[in-house]
Amino acid sequence: MAERPELTEAERPPLRVVRVIARLNIGGPAIQAAVLTSGLDTRRFESTLVTGTEDDREGNMLSLASGEDFVAGVEPVVIPALGRSPSPLRDALAFLSLLRFMRKLRPDVVHTHTAKAGTLGRLAAWLTGVPVIVHTFHGNVFSGYFSPAVSRLIVTWERALSRISTAVIAISQRQADELVDLGFAESKIRVIPLGLPLGRFKTRSAEDCAMARQALGIAPDSVAVGFVARLVPVKNPELMVEAVAELAKVHSNVCLVVAGDGPLREAVVEAASLHGVELKMLGWRSDLGEVYGALDVVALSSHNEGLPVALIEAMASGVPVASTDVGGVADLLENGQIGELAKADPRSLANAIESAMRSSKSRTERARESVLNRFGEERLVSDIANLYEELAESKHRRISRRSRRYAMAQTG
Template structure:
């Protein structure tokens, strides 16, 4: 049971603060679950040079992570063991009431360390998962066994969407009553308030009449950038004025730039890299396009919706929980370039329909995914678990 005479100590652990929803999620929780009720600590590994680093986001919110140099995304028995020892020592020093882990590597090592340190409450959030479709069958089986093992020492498992929860149940990670849905909370008001002032179009030299679609996020294989570009090329054959802005970076950028040249899309696809000034840029888009093979809860889609920008997405993972086809955006089957292109063409040709779906999308996400709702829900959960 929690002691009202002192704050509840929480140690939150994440593998790295790279660009994406998990980094924002842990930063906001650390910021909003603070004194006098809570004492929050954030522990993270370093972001590699080839990924976008969101340390600036933590700094902007007054959050100072403790960095573990040994913790990384890649599997390395030696460094993982060192990370386990360092985390154990850290937890024994802080003596938290709750350890809350995020992302796969931190979830595994962090929960083992918390169990060794006899932390009373251990929570893990699945922002998605890598238990199907990422690795070879042999590796997947190994990772599933590891997840089932650490699930046994977890007080509760959180999934960011009902689809992720159903996946975890289907994969027998834990009993259904141990897995709950806790949706993301994001700073959406700054997207809702962002003016459509033509900032991105001015940067690209495009007029307001030019249809401009965008992608926002990490350029990784799971996002299927090949499908994005093939679908865009097909859509441009129907709508030659269409442009695509790529707001993000990653290991797939080089292959994408080569594919743009091969498809004759030079001058119509614009690579802008990672940007910290996203709200006015996203607000300048006519639609967001996401062609992933898998998703947990797509942050870029939620942020675009908050700005009144509808999305064209493949119907994978938690995407259908966010995008209602025909109401707040367009959905297409996974891997279907023709279907994605048809949705892009339809959206490009119907500005009034884009606006209608964008307004509906905005109304749907603002309260549901606010950072204040997340903080309230998580605080209530922590108290519930401590009072058991």
């Protein structure tokens, strides 16, 4: 039987895209998944977001951001067995659910975010013949999470998964270089930085900042150091407490303001009490624009980062920043030109926070302009759309056949 002619460009239906993420907890990966699901042109893409469930205290990004444009219309397919915590039984059930879902929908593109979803989603896509498989490394689990032996096993496994991937995305050039150094094929790596809904973060007048501080119970003369993060080991919040304790030796009125939650909440409270650090625990907040307005500086103390959302949002709000020099932070801060970099020790981080507090107005304005130009959601959506279409073009014969089969299955 003669093979049917290929579909012309005008006849081609939108690319069916399935985006898989382990859970929509508060953080950059979930924001990216929502931005792409809501932002891609529906004439070119049919997007479906598949997610699992959050652990205790992780927060749900869709609930927290309810009412924001970037989550408008995002209604994920939830696989209850899918989540961050390892469980052989639940992981097997989640994998079978993903297999069934992909066999039914027959997507043209599967794009995974986060490590667990990257494993289960890519294997399910490969086994069901999905033409284009993409994975984004938001941070990576190669350092800061596990022992050296376990980390080596993870690197080996991720390299194997990259072989069945059409492309892998690094969110900074430094991260891309690290992947190459670890043996990932350079030809498959694309650098596409984060894209965030930054329009809600603005510089504020002195009066607005004073009102924000009053609302949070921060004294007018306090030095308010913000820590906006999940309270988990990789974020190393105990180091932040120790750094603020060092800073308090110079500034007696220092206050550490923590916006976030997680399993280390009690440990942070205990460490602050031990070191005599004034602490305000805000939990998860939906009004981060107001919170940033109350802060003198935002700092991070992580063992590992991709591109930290908190620093980007803070700079977009006109707040100076400091961070340990890990992952893509140096790329974000232009090697210290628009923010301070520190070693992973209390004194170095305290010095970086002190230097950030003295940032000139022109420096904070330059930082704001930089992140608005580099990390807007429109740029991300455009970059990803172009990548999907480029990769799909290289697989257009397979996609055309899948589209016909999918249409036949739908009609009958």
